[in-house]
Amino acid sequence: MNPMDTITQQFTAHNYKLTSQREAIVKVLLDNEKDHLSVEEVYMLVKGSYPQLGLATVYRTLELLCELHLVEKMNFGDGVSRYDLRSEDHDHMHHHLICDSCGKVAEIKDDWLAELEEKLEKEYGFSVTDHRLDFKGTYRICTGSGCKRPKEGQAIS
Amino acid sequence: MNPMDTITQQFTAHNYKLTSQREAIVKVLLDNEKDHLSVEEVYMLVKGSYPQLGLATVYRTLELLCELHLVEKMNFGDGVSRYDLRSEDHDHMHHHLICDSCGKVAEIKDDWLAELEEKLEKEYGFSVTDHRLDFKGTYRICTGSGCKRPKEGQAIS
DNA sequence: CTAGGTGCAAAGACTTTGCATTTAT
DNA sequence: ATAAATGCAAAGTCTTTGCACCTAG
Numbered sequence: 001m002n003p004m005d006t007i008t009q010q011f012t013a014h015n016y017k018l019t020s021q022r023e024a025i026v027k028v029l030l031d032n033e034k035d036h037l038s039v040e041e042v043y044m045l046v047k048g049s050y051p052q053l054g055l056a057t058v059y060r061t062l063e064l065l066c067e068l069h070l071v072e073k074m075n076f077g078d079g080v081s082r083y084d085l086r087s088e089d090h091d092h093m094h095h096h097l098i099c100d101s102c103g104k105v106a107e108i109k110d111d112w113l114a115e116l117e118e119k120l121e122k123e124y125g126f127s128v129t130d131h132r133l134d135f136k137g138t139y140r141i142c143t144g145s146g147c148k149r150p151k152e153g154q155a156i157s
Numbered sequence: 158m159n160p161m162d163t164i165t166q167q168f169t170a171h172n173y174k175l176t177s178q179r180e181a182i183v184k185v186l187l188d189n190e191k192d193h194l195s196v197e198e199v200y201m202l203v204k205g206s207y208p209q210l211g212l213a214t215v216y217r218t219l220e221l222l223c224e225l226h227l228v229e230k231m232n233f234g235d236g237v238s239r240y241d242l243r244s245e246d247h248d249h250m251h252h253h254l255i256c257d258s259c260g261k262v263a264e265i266k267d268d269w270l271a272e273l274e275e276k277l278e279k280e281y282g283f284s285v286t287d288h289r290l291d292f293k294g295t296y297r298i299c300t301g302s303g304c305k306r307p308k309e310g311q312a313i314s
Numbered sequence: 315c316t317a318g319g320t321g322c323a324a325a326g327a328c329t330t331t332g333c334a335t336t337t338a339t
Numbered sequence: 340a341t342a343a344a345t346g347c348a349a350a351g352t353c354t355t356t357g358c359a360c361c362t363a364g
Contacts, residue, residue: 012339015343016343016344017337017338017339017342017343017344018338018339019337019338019343019344019345020337021344021345022344039328039329040328052345052346053345053346054345054346054347055329055346055347056329056330056331056345056346056347056348057344057345057346059328059329059330060330060344060345063330073234074234075232075234077230077231077232079327079328079353079354080327080328081328081329097277097281097283099283100286108281112273113290116269117292120254120292120294124254124265124296125296125297125298126254126256126292126294126295126296126297127294127295127297128292128293128294129257129293129294129295130292130293130294131290131291131292131293132289132290132291132292132293133270133288133289133290134288134289135274135277135283135285135287135288135289136285136286136287136288136289137277137283137284137285137286137287138283138284138286139281139282139283140282140283140284141282169364172318172364173318173319174317174318174319174362174363174364175363175364176318176319176320176362176363178319178320179319196353196354197353209320209321210320210321211320211321211322212321212322212354213320213321213322213323213354213355213356214319214320214321216353216354216355217319217320217355220355236329236352236353237352237353238353238354
């Protein structure tokens with residue numbers, strides 16, 4: 001089944017109405033799966049094909065998608081929330097590489113933390129339901145261009 | 158040398174004035190080293206012994222401490238920035254365990270990521286300057302009380 | 315003495331909410 | 340038909356900034 005159907009099906013399954021706005025927003029998320037879009041970015045992108053869209057609807061829809069565990073809300077310390085589509089299997093095991101010079105956020109799809117999570121379970125009595133792993137640094141070959149995020153503190157935040 | 162002196166020394170070394178407000182703020186951070194305080198929390202704590210303190214000064218001082226790499230700014234997805242004193246050696250290699258039921262944030266002081274950082278360097282051409290690792294989950298023995306953060310989304314954000 | 319710091323209040327940035335209108339089911 | 344969703348604008352948070360006054364060096 002294609003990802004769009006999977007998602008819209010979730011809507012109806014939970015008795016949420018499938019409005020054209022919601023469809024358009026989900027479509028933008030799918031088309032930009034690699035991008036960790038902010039609310040403003042989603043809004044602008046959807047507005048292209050749907051000019052009468054309201055910003056509040058984007059906030060409400062993203063919140064809803066979060067509630068349905070279809071997207072993940074995160075924060076890279078630039079003052080805005082960013083949203084990341086979860087893969088169908090809900091594994092969402094990926095990590096981020098944040099480039100210091102251009103601000104680009106890349107994803108790594110492996111799960112490198114399985115061992116650590118076992119260790120936490122055994123040695124700390126802590127059972128993990130979710131995790132987050134971000135690295136900041138620089139690519140040996142960084143164009144330095146394509147900077148999306150103007151200012152950025154020194155900490156990953 | 159005691160931590161307070163180490164920090165105040167950094168101020169003078171960088172030609173920043175050592176005001177009583179700054180001293181009071183640093184003292185509160187030291188006294189609550191384990192706590193990831195928010196600006197508001199720091200403000201309230203300092204206000205106890207220094208009632209005329211302004212909130213903007215807390216923001217400005219924490220920003221300054223960040224700039225001097227004495228504290229780390231971070232965001233656990235509850236809408237406010239939190240600040241964490243860096244250990245003297247500037248290694249700041251610690252991870253967080255965030256309890257789903259009580260919201261408590263615990264720290265783990267080990268560095269579990271050295272191997273992964275090497276891998277990134279070699280296989281991805283990415284050299285790491287900083288990282289962040291948070292786990293969400295529950296402690297087998299969680300009191301369920303002491304919740305500091307009222308609402309929390311499902312994602313680590 | 316004087317550059318820099320402080321407190322206050324106003325302004326900004328991002329997000330949420332109230333309400334009349336519209337729409338999916 | 341009707342409960343839910345939308346768009347707009349207003350209100351809320353958290354954070355930053357402008358400015359007159361104050362203070363460490």
